[in-house]
Amino acid sequence: xxNKVWGWALVLTVATALLxxxxxxxxGYHAPxxxxxxxxxxxxxFYFHVPAAxxxxxxxxxxxxxxxxxxxxxTSLNNAxxxxxxxxxxxxxxxxxxxxxxxxxxxxxxxxxWDPRLTTLLLSVLIYAxxxxxxxxxxxxxxxxxxxxxxxxxGTVNLPIVHLSVRKWGGNHPTxxxxxxxxxxxxxxxxxxxxxxxxxxxxxxxLWLRARNAQQNDRVRELEDQLSLADLDN
Numbered sequence: 001x002x003n004k005v006w007g008w009a010l011v012l013t014v015a016t017a018l019l020x021x022x023x024x025x026x027x028g029y030h031a032p033x034x035x036x037x038x039x040x041x042x043x044x045x046f047y048f049h050v051p052a053a054x055x056x057x058x059x060x061x062x063x064x065x066x067x068x069x070x071x072x073x074x075t076s077l078n079n080a081x082x083x084x085x086x087x088x089x090x091x092x093x094x095x096x097x098x099x100x101x102x103x104x105x106x107x108x109x110x111x112x113x114w115d116p117r118l119t120t121l122l123l124s125v126l127i128y129a130x131x132x133x134x135x136x137x138x139x140x141x142x143x144x145x146x147x148x149x150x151x152x153x154x155g156t157v158n159l160p161i162v163h164l165s166v167r168k169w170g171g172n173h174p175t176x177x178x179x180x181x182x183x184x185x186x187x188x189x190x191x192x193x194x195x196x197x198x199x200x201x202x203x204x205x206x207l208w209l210r211a212r213n214a215q216q217n218d219r220v221r222e223l224e225d226q227l228s229l230a231d232l233d234n
Contacts (some may be wrong), residue, residue, distance in 0.1 A: 019198035020142040045103040051199035052095040064156030067149035084210035086131040093125030129156035
């Protein structure tokens with residue numbers, strides 16, 4: 001059983017590496033340049049920026065689901081996946097918040113504006129970061145896990161506000177413009193789709209690895225506690 005699990009992990013790792021390599025090649029050689037209004041060459045960040053945002057949402061949903069499950073049924077599995085998802089949400093959130101300003105400098109002329117979408121997204125990432133910090137420095141008891149799980153749910157509840165804020169207050173997000181006119185060309189759409197697939201595979205791989213690591217750490221602590229009790233009895 002153990003060999004089968006690691007076999008699937010190896011397959012996912014190789015598939016993720018191949019997909020990311022294909023994405024870099026496709027972005028570099030097949031994706032057309034956008035018009036200057038969309039940032040020109042820097043617009044190619046779009047193929048990493050948008051899929052990373054999708055991966056952030058995916059990790060957020062998983063974090064919310066397992067965090068809520070832990071509040072209802074506190075198991076090692078629920079805690080491990082909630083912890084893993086919060087860490088991955090921070091990772092992909094940092095990718096979004098780093099790649100976005102690099103593209104924005106060419107499209108807007110500034111690295112950062114307090115756009116409603118950016119502000120609410122930053123808030124979500126900060127909430128997930130607080131979950132990670134809490135889990136690292138506040139201990140790993142049940143009260144700490146429950147508080148971290150509650151924050152994990154809060155961070156995900158805030159994610160829909162990112163889209164609602166654009167409808168409610170507008171925003172300055174640049175529009176992707178292809179050489180052929182408005183919208184995105186078929187070539188751009190294909191590369192973007194590849195980006196979604198690659199980032200999804202990367203997110204699933206990282207989520208599984210971090211969750212498995214958290215479960216193994218829990219198992220080690222349980223064994224240490226059992227050994228300590230055995231020594232006290234002797």
